[in-house]
Amino acid sequence: MVEFIKDNLILNDPMIVGANISILLTVIVLVFVLTYFKKWKWLWTEWITTVDHKRIGIMYIISALLMLFRGGVDALLMRAQLTVPNASFLSSQHYNEIFTTHGTIMILFMAMPFLLGLMNVVVPLQIGARDVAFPYLNNLSFWSFFFGAILFNISFVFGGSPDAGWTNYAPLAIEGSPGPGINYYLLGLQVSGIGTLLTGINFIVTIIKMRAPGMTLLRMPMFSWTTLITSFIIVFAFPILTVTLAMMTFDRLFGTHFFTLTAGGNPMLWANFFWLWGHPEVYIVVLPAFGIFSEVIATFSRKTLFGHKSMIISLVVISGLSFLVWVHHFYTMGGSANVNNIFSITTMAIAIPTGIKIFNWLGTLYKARIQFTAAMMWALAFIPTFVIGGVTGVMLGMAAADFQYHNTYFLIAHFHYTLIAGVVFACFAGFVYWYPKMFGHKMNEPIGKWAFWFFTIGFNVCFLPQFLLGFAGMPRRVYTYLPEDGWTALNVVSTIGAVGMGIGFVIIVYNVYYSLRHSKMETTGDSWNGRTLEWATATAVPPHYNFPVTPVVKDVDAFWQMKQEGTANKKDIEYEPIHMPNNTGTPFVMSIFFFIAGFGLVFEIWWMAILGIAGSFGCMIFRSLRSHVYDKGYYVSVEEIKRLEQPFHKEA
Amino acid sequence: MENTNKLNTNVPLEYQTETGKLNILGFWIFLGAEVALFSTLYAAYFALKDGVMEGPLPIDVFDFNYTIIMTIVLLTSSFTSGLAIHEMRRNNIKAMVVWLVITLLFGAGFLYMEIAEFIHLVHSGATLGTNALWSSFYLLTGTHGVHVAIGIVWITLIIFQALKRGLTPDTAKKVFVSSLYWHFLDFVWIFVFTGVYLLGMVK
Amino acid sequence: METENKNVQANRFPWSQVIGFLLSILLTFAAVWVGKITDLSYSQIAIIVFAIAFIQAAVQLFMFMHVTEGEQGKWQLGKMFSAAFFAIVIVAGSVWVMNSMH
Numbered sequence: 015m016v017e018f019i020k021d022n023l024i025l026n027d028p029m030i031v032g033a034n035i036s037i038l039l040t041v042i043v044l045v046f047v048l049t050y051f052k053k054w055k056w057l058w059t060e061w062i063t064t065v066d067h068k069r070i071g072i073m074y075i076i077s078a079l080l081m082l083f084r085g086g087v088d089a090l091l092m093r094a095q096l097t098v099p100n101a102s103f104l105s106s107q108h109y110n111e112i113f114t115t116h117g118t119i120m121i122l123f124m125a126m127p128f129l130l131g132l133m134n135v136v137v138p139l140q141i142g143a144r145d146v147a148f149p150y151l152n153n154l155s156f157w158s159f160f161f162g163a164i165l166f167n168i169s170f171v172f173g174g175s176p177d178a179g180w181t182n183y184a185p186l187a188i189e190g191s192p193g194p195g196i197n198y199y200l201l202g203l204q205v206s207g208i209g210t211l212l213t214g215i216n217f218i219v220t221i222i223k224m225r226a227p228g229m230t231l232l233r234m235p236m237f238s239w240t241t242l243i244t245s246f247i248i249v250f251a252f253p254i255l256t257v258t259l260a261m262m263t264f265d266r267l268f269g270t271h272f273f274t275l276t277a278g279g280n281p282m283l284w285a286n287f288f289w290l291w292g293h294p295e296v297y298i299v300v301l302p303a304f305g306i307f308s309e310v311i312a313t314f315s316r317k318t319l320f321g322h323k324s325m326i327i328s329l330v331v332i333s334g335l336s337f338l339v340w341v342h343h344f345y346t347m348g349g350s351a352n353v354n355n356i357f358s359i360t361t362m363a364i365a366i367p368t369g370i371k372i373f374n375w376l377g378t379l380y381k382a383r384i385q386f387t388a389a390m391m392w393a394l395a396f397i398p399t400f401v402i403g404g405v406t407g408v409m410l411g412m413a414a415a416d417f418q419y420h421n422t423y424f425l426i427a428h429f430h431y432t433l434i435a436g437v438v439f440a441c442f443a444g445f446v447y448w449y450p451k452m453f454g455h456k457m458n459e460p461i462g463k464w465a466f467w468f469f470t471i472g473f474n475v476c477f478l479p480q481f482l483l484g485f486a487g488m489p490r491r492v493y494t495y496l497p498e499d500g501w502t503a504l505n506v507v508s509t510i511g512a513v514g515m516g517i518g519f520v521i522i523v524y525n526v527y528y529s530l531r532h533s534k535m536e537t538t539g540d541s542w543n544g545r546t547l548e549w550a551t552a553t554a555v556p557p558h559y560n561f562p563v564t565p566v567v568k569d570v571d572a573f574w575q576m577k578q579e580g581t582a583n584k585k586d587i588e589y590e591p592i593h594m595p596n597n598t599g600t601p602f603v604m605s606i607f608f609f610i611a612g613f614g615l616v617f618e619i620w621w622m623a624i625l626g627i628a629g630s631f632g633c634m635i636f637r638s639l640r641s642h643v644y645d646k647g648y649y650v651s652v653e654e655i656k657r658l659e660q661p662f663h664k665e666a
Numbered sequence: 667m668e669n670t671n672k673l674n675t676n677v678p679l680e681y682q683t684e685t686g687k688l689n690i691l692g693f694w695i696f697l698g699a700e701v702a703l704f705s706t707l708y709a710a711y712f713a714l715k716d717g718v719m720e721g722p723l724p725i726d727v728f729d730f731n732y733t734i735i736m737t738i739v740l741l742t743s744s745f746t747s748g749l750a751i752h753e754m755r756r757n758n759i760k761a762m763v764v765w766l767v768i769t770l771l772f773g774a775g776f777l778y779m780e781i782a783e784f785i786h787l788v789h790s791g792a793t794l795g796t797n798a799l800w801s802s803f804y805l806l807t808g809t810h811g812v813h814v815a816i817g818i819v820w821i822t823l824i825i826f827q828a829l830k831r832g833l834t835p836d837t838a839k840k841v842f843v844s845s846l847y848w849h850f851l852d853f854v855w856i857f858v859f860t861g862v863y864l865l866g867m868v869k
Numbered sequence: 870m871e872t873e874n875k876n877v878q879a880n881r882f883p884w885s886q887v888i889g890f891l892l893s894i895l896l897t898f899a900a901v902w903v904g905k906i907t908d909l910s911y912s913q914i915a916i917i918v919f920a921i922a923f924i925q926a927a928v929q930l931f932m933f934m935h936v937t938e939g940e941q942g943k944w945q946l947g948k949m950f951s952a953a954f955f956a957i958v959i960v961a962g963s964v965w966v967m968n969s970m971h
Contacts, residue, residue, distance in 0.1 A: 147688045211699060219692045222944055249695055250955045253703035261710065261805065270794055270801035272710060278717030278798030282970050286713070286963055287706060337958055341966055350969035638823055642836045645685055681939055694936075694945040701952035702959065709963035734901065741893050748886040748933045846934055853929045859897075860922040864904045868914050 018617075022173040022194070027108070034171050063597040065149030066558045067134045070156050072452055074131030075445065077160060079523070081124040084167065086519055088116035093476075093512040096505050099497045109493035110177040111195070115170065117180025121299065122203060123163045125433070128441040129302040130159075130213055133241045135452055136444075137217065139548035139556060140238045142226025142565045142572075145595060147219040148212075150637075150644065154601035155209040155216065161609040162206025165616070169198035173616070179491065181288060184273035184281035188265050194616045200263045201612035207252050207259070208608070214248030217241050226547065228567035232326070235546040235570075236312075236319055239326055240305030243333045244298050250337070251294035258287040267618060282347055289340035297336040300432065301329065303440030304371060307393045310443050311378050313542050314390035318571050320377030321370075328367035335364045345413045346420050354413035361411035368404060372397065387542070388462030392443035395470045396435055403431030406481070421491075424484025427477045434473055442469070442522065450541040454554040455533035457525050465521035472514020479504040479511075545574040557658040559592045559650055589656065591649040598644065604633035678755050679838035686839040693843045697850050704854050707809055711802040711862060719797035724866035727790040729783075733863045736779045737855065740814075743772030744852035747845045754841055759833050762841070766825050769848065773818050780811050803862065810854055817848055889932030896925045923953075 024030045048054050061069060091112055095104040104112065138146055146152050169175045176199035178187035187196045221242045225234065234242075261272040262284065271279035312319040319325065341349060341357035349357075375397055384390065406428040410419050419425060442465075449457050488501050495501055536554035547565055550573045551557075569575040611626025613619075637644075680686050750765035784804070787793075792800045821844050828837045900921045904914055930936045936945050 148692060215692055215695045215699070218695050219688055222941060223688055223691060246951075249699045250702045250952070253699045254706045254959065257703055257706040257710070264794075264801070264805065268794060270805070271798040272714065272801055272805075274798075277796070278714060278719035279801075280714060280717065280798065280967065283710065283713050283963075283967060286966055287710070290706075290959060290963065337955060338962075340962075348970050349966060353966055353969045635819075635823065638820070638840075639827070642827075642831070642834075645836065687940060690939060691941045691944065694941075694948055698948045698952040701949075701956050705956040705959040708956075709960045712960060712964045713967040730905075734897075737897060738894070741890070741897070744929065744933060745886060745890040745893075748889070749883055752883040752886060849929055849933045852933075853926050856922050856925045856929070860900060860918050864900060864918055865911075865915055868904050868911055 022617075024171055024174065030171060037171070058599075059597065062602050063153070063599045065145065065153050065595050065597055067138050067146050067149070067152060068452065068556065068558075070152055071131045071134030071136075073156055074127045074134060074159070075452075077163065078124050078128035078131060078441070081119050081127070081163065082519065085116050085119040085124055086516060088112045088119070090512055090516055092116065093509040095493060096495075097509040098506070099495050099499065099502055101494055104493065106493045107177065110179075110491075111170070111175035113491055114176045114179050114182075114199075115166075118166065118176070118199065118203070120433075121180065121295070122206065123159075123166065125299045125437045125441070126210065127159055127163075128445075129244075129299060129437070130155075130210070132306065132441070132444045132448060133213075133217065133237075133302060136448055136548050137238050137241050138220065138224070139451070139551070139560055140235050140546050141221060141224065141229060142547050142561060142567065143220060143224040144560050144592065146216050147224060148216045149595040150598050150601065151212045151216050153598055154604065155213040157602050157605035158209035158212075158608055159206045161605045162202050162204070162209065162612075165205055165609055165612045166198055166202030169195055169202075173198065181285075181292070182262075183288075184262065184265075184284040185275050187262065187284075188274055188281075197263070197266060197616040200259045200266070201615055204256065204259050204263070205605075205608045205612050207256055210248055211252045211256075214245040214252065217245040218249065221245075226565050226567050226572075229572065232323065233567055233570050233572070236308035236322070236325060237302070237305035237546075239329060240301045240308075243329045244301045247294045247298050247301075247333050247336060251291050251298065254287060255291040255295075258284065258291065261287075263615065267615065282344075285344045285347060286340070289343040290337075292343065293340040294336045296432075297332060300436045301332065303437045304329075306440040306444040306447070307375065307396055309546065310389050310393040310447050311375050312571075313447075313544055314385040314387055314393075315378050315382035316385075316543070317378055317382050318545070318574075319374065320380075321374040322570055324370055325374050328370040331367040332364060335360060335367070339364060339411075342411055342413070342416070345416045358411055358413045362408055365404060365408050365411075372401065372404075387446075388457070388459055388466055389443045389447040391463065391466050392439045392446070392470075395466070396439045396443075399431060399435035399439070399470075399474070403428060403433075403435055407432065419484065421489055422484035423480040423488045423490060426490050427480035427484060430473075430477045430480075434477075439470075442466075445522075447542070448548070449529075450536050450554050451539075451548060452555065453530075455529060455535050456541060457529045458533060461521060461525040461528060465518045465525060467518075468514050468521060469518025472511045472516075472518055474511065475514060476508050476511025479508045483508070540573075545571040547572050549573050550576065552659050557655075559594055559655070562589055562592070562655050562659055563587055589652045589659075591651055592655065593647055593649055595647045596644055600633050600637055604630050607633060678842075679757075679833060679835050680842040682835045683839070686835055689839055689843060690846075693846055697846065700850065700854075704806075704809070704857075707802070707806040708857065708861065711799075711806050714798040714802045717798050719799065721796040721800060722790055722792050724799075724803075724862070727787055727792055728863060728866060729786075730863065730867050732779070732783065733859065736776055736783075737859050739772050739779065740776045740852050740855050743769045743776065744849050746772065747848045751842060751845050754833065754838060757833060759828065762833075763825055763829065766821060766841070770818055770821055770825075773814055773821075773848070777811060777814050777818070780807065780814075784808075806862065807858060810851065810858060813851055813854075817844070817851060820844055821848065885932045885935075889928050892928050892932070893925055896921050896928070900925075 024034075048057060061073065064070065091104060092109065095101050095109060134146075134152070138144070173194040176182065176187075176191075176195040178191050178196060178199075182196065182199055187199075221234070221238060261270070264270040265272050265274055265279070271277040273279055273281050273284040275281065308319050308325065338360045339357060341353060342361045345354050345357075375393075379394075386394075406424070410416050410425060410428055446457050446462055449455075483501055483504050486499075486501060486504070488495065488499070539551035539554055539556065540549040541554065542549070547567070550565055551560065552562070565572065565576075607626045607629030609626070611623050611630065614622030614624075614626055680690065746765050747769040750762045750769060753759075753761035753765060787800075792803075794801060794804050824837070824840045824844050828841060831837055900918045903909070903917050903921070907914070909917070930949060936942070936949055939945070
């Protein structure tokens with residue numbers, strides 16, 4: 015046991031030792047604070063076992079911000095290494111590990127949970143529901159994501175990080191990378207993938223079955239629409255990842271031959287399956303982002319979203335096409351001309367529905383009285399920046415041209431222009447926009463705008479030069495280059511931009527602290543003169559049952575319409591007891607077993623793997639036998655509702 | 667989650683509560699995910715089966731008549747599972763349990779035959795690590811077999827709950843959902859039988 | 870629609886299950902006959918037996934699982950149809966792409 019820890023704990027790298035120590039200190043401080051203020055019970059009953067979609071959403075967002083910090087530090091380390099030629103700040107192996115974890119964390123443990131968090135907070139409110147369809151599963155979703163993320167993240171202090179790129183291509187990831195690193199990748203993603211799939215199922219059922227009376231599908235707000243479509247993509251795409259990861263796990267642990275070089279295995283099949291999931295995954299993160307922008311732009315233009323229906327149609331078309339373009343990620347692998355041609359066409363076809371959306375946003379802004387809030391500024395910056403990402407995407411989508419661009423910094427710049435301008439801007443916009451819904455006060459606007467300017471200018475300074483570096487031939491995933499390559503100047507500029515983005519992030523985090531201290535508490539539920547139902551609650555932070563009385567919807571922009579009619583603030587309401595689901599501790603325990611199973615498999619400690627798997631099945635059996643008791647839930651009494659709705663009545 | 671206790675007695679028990687309806691729809695969505703899961707396993711088999719490699723070929727080691735019997739056994743269990751639901755809707759719990767037990771016996775028979783077949787194949791030199799064809803064969807059929815095994819444990823648990831608590835909207839929902847799962851296992855097997863065994867026997 | 874009179878129907882003989890069962894057995898043996906007895910080419914056999922497999926899958930869905938049943942029958946049916954579409958994309962797409970790699 016001691017030997018095992020000694021073998022795997024990484025102590026030879028000063029940076030990682032520093033990380034070790036800081037993690038240890040953070041844990042000690044956390045434990046101390048929780049014990050000193052007697053908060054353990056509070057943590058367990060109010061957060062860990064909660065089934066309240068708003069709290070689960072907040073936990074998702076906090077985790078995502080932590081992961082954004084980690085992924086961002088990775089990015090800054092890479093930029094530091096690449097600033098000047100022949101740098102020796104990072105070794106080649108360390109550089110490989112860092113670009114691998116940066117990509118994996120940013121997509122799977124930052125972008126997805128951030129968006130899932132916002133969905134959790136907003137969607138049930140937006141459709142006028144009391145909770146999601148399966149609150150128990152929602153809790154399980156979060157914890158399996160969380161423990162999957164932990165499993166992935168401990169790799170860098172214990173055993174070594176994965177080092178085969180976030181795409182983890184075979185044969186490098188099988189024959190080329192011994193040690194536990196790749197196993198961490200495979201099992202960390204596997205465990206968190208369970209949570210994602212369950213969330214997909216949960217939101218489909220929630221949106222189909224639990225919309226408020228009168229909210230037909232065509233009257234549903236755009237963010238809920240994108241959530242519905244995204245959930246459909248999740249349900250069809252994530253099982254592909256599950257199987258693909260399992261196959262490589264088998265290759266590495268049990269001697270099968272799926273992606274090996276020998277005995278008929280085919281490494282290219284990994285690329286095929288990875289991108290069969292991976293391309294839909296791009297839309298899983300970008301469609302909810304589109305939804306957030308649609309909400310923000312409509313609210314601060316004070317207009318109904320232009321072309322609501324065409325927006326929905328283009329969403330559906332994108333979701334179908336997203337499964338038909340995966341080969342464009344590996345044109346150069348040697349597919350026949352036919353294959354490459356057809357996938358070029360489907361790829362470029364995606365630009366059409368996406369273009370429709372851009373025009374819809376522009377149409378909404380046209381002749382509107384725009385309020386330049388921080389959230390709106392993120393949305394406005396998104397449109398031109400994302401167009402650059404989209405246009406370069408069409409360039410890359412042409413198979414013949416792709417032979418020139420692929421694996422250069424042109425590609426790097428392209429997907430950062432789509433993923434940062436599309437997804438990260440959306441996460442920040444949504445975070446600022448729905449912040450009062452989560453915490454009861456707004457974020458400070460001037461500080462928010464400082465963060466915006468640092469981040470967006472930094473972003474463009476960082477990534478525009480990378481298009482040029484790509485044209486100049488700089489390949490991706492190299493840990494250094496030579497002075498005579500002539501890439502130095504642009505790399506210096508790029509690093510300066512990255513620092514700007516880092517400052518932007520720090521300002522956002524500071525703003526959370528500053529706003530907690532100094533922002534005024536909101537007195538109504540309607541912080542921004544909103545249009546959709548999430549703003550129709552009596553208090554800024556809705557009570558756990560969301561709505562004391564289920565709202566009735568008569569139009570798109572339901573709450574706006576209520577305000578126009580003057581029916582938004584009824585005072586003489588007859589309350590009825592509300593039925594709510596119970597908290598649950600089982601998913602947390604089950605996820606710990608997932609983690610144990612995953613860890614056992616990473617190090618091929620079979621007793622531990624079997625213990626973990628048996629434990630998770632045990633939890634499922636326990637759940638099956640107890641579900642009739644659990645599902646009974648409880649009732650919120652009328653007195654309790656009156657008490658919680660008090661501020662609203664007092665004001666009236 | 668509201669109005670869980672409001673019953674609509676015009677529909678079968680399993681649809682009477684809001685929870686029941688949500689769970690049934692959710693399970694259908696889950697089955698959609700399962701389709702994608704098995705499709706990927708299936709795609710792997712078809713993409714890898716023709717690589718140049720050593721080891722026995724399916725046509726040399728499959729016993730086709732044996733597979734037909736397996737197929738009929740599983741198909742029959744799917745049928746009897748349907749009969750159990752039919753009896754459940756007539757509120758005849760005894761007949762339902764009898765059909766469920768028969769379903770499980772057929773399921774166990776299928777599982778036994780599959781394991782025996784695997785043992786036979788391993789003795790013929792076709793193991794998990796022999797080559798890509800057999801790796802993908804075992805992963806596809808093995809995943810299906812694991813699903814069958816889980817189904818057996820799950821339905822056993824549900825039978826006990828139904829016997830203990832009688833037919834309520836809750837237990838009826840569980841029986842119904844598990845029967846959807848069981849039918850789905852046969853649904854998958856149709857394609858395994860056709861693509862792997864039948865086409866594997868065509869010269 | 871179907872759900873409303875389900876309780877009445879439930880007292881009848883389980884026709885849908887019995888017919889589904891017989892059809893399934895028939896289709897299984899039809900596929901075996903095409904694959905083992907006829908001397909069509911491999912690709913012709915593959916097309917025919919897969920067509921039969923899809924019919925048999927439909928029999929399971931409609932006659933055993935009653936996919937259109939319940940308030941959300943249309944969503945359930947839609948889910949299964951889109952699942953079939955994506956299944957074909959995954960399987961046929963992967964095989965086509967992998968076979969065209971040099």
